[in-house]
Amino acid sequence: MKFGTSLMAAAIVLGMTGIAGAAAPASKTVNISAKNFAFTPAVVTLKEGQPTTLKLVATEGAHGLTAPEIGLTKMVTITSAPTTVTVTPQKVGTFVEHCALFCGAGHANMVITFKVVK
Numbered sequence: 001m002k003f004g005t006s007l008m009a010a011a012i013v014l015g016m017t018g019i020a021g022a023a024a025p026a027s028k029t030v031n032i033s034a035k036n037f038a039f040t041p042a043v044v045t046l047k048e049g050q051p052t053t054l055k056l057v058a059t060e061g062a063h064g065l066t067a068p069e070i071g072l073t074k075m076v077t078i079t080s081a082p083t084t085v086t087v088t089p090q091k092v093g094t095f096v097e098h099c100a101l102f103c104g105a106g107h108a109n110m111v112i113t114f115k116v117v118k
């Protein structure tokens, strides 16, 4: 009987956690496309501590993204086949990242800005 009661209590707690999880934005997806020589959108706003899936695709050429400030330490190669990577930024700030894979004449100016907010 006691066991049954605690199971029920556990179910209630789990249920409440579920509700709390729904209230807080769970996981968010941001679509980012890359072409010669720009990322779209050029500015991506992320929330500190919130897991966000970046869906990366190249509409032209091949590009790369490394953004250690938001937790993306390993370069992701961006091609016409969409790739996803999930990051959970831990640091508030504005971080400008350059394309991480040489892509041609405009490579040096190819940037994306991540704004991490509270």
Ligand SMILES: [Cu+2]
Pocket: 063, 064, 099, 100, 101, 102, 103, 104, 106, 107, 108, 110
């Ligand atoms: Cu490049």
